[in-house]
Each structure stands twice: as C-alpha cells, then as structure tokens.
Amino acid sequence: MTHDDHDLDDATLHAYVDGQLDPSRAAEVADRLLRHPRAAQQVLAWREQREALQALHRDWLDEPVPSRLSAAPRPPAAPP
DSSP, X not given: OOHHHHHTOHHHHHHHHTTOSOHHHHHHXXXXXXHOHHHHHXXXXXXXXXXXXXXXXXXXXXXXXXXXXXXXXXXXXXXX
16 A cells, blocks of 8 residues: 555545545545545545435425424433
C-alpha cells in the first residue's frame, strides 16, 4: 500500500462523503480521487446511497408530530 492509498482508506473516504473533513483535507482527497478511479467509484456509490437514504420518507419530516406522541408522558425532571 502506498502513502496515497493509505490516505484513501475507508474512514477517510466516509468522512469525505459525509462532509466531515476540513476544506483543505477534502481538497487533498478530491485530488487523490482523480488518480484513483476505483476509490472515486466507491465514493460515488456511497454518495448515491446516502442521498437515497436521506430521500427515504423525507415527506414525513415535514409532518407535525401526532398528538398522541406529543402528549406521551415525559420522565420526571431531575431534582435541582
């Protein structure tokens, strides 16, 4: 494994896909992906999967919380 390959490990690529890398590190990874088509393809697949999961039932997020759930008992407050 070369130094470049090590920089493209799964943890780094997942962080890249999830937008968790600082901008300079993300730019480095993007540059390396240009030279590593297999890793770039994996990143594309993960992005597509992430978008599909986010779209799943997205319409439910805009619906109000049902009253039976919002009226559910809450645990007692901790004593001061």
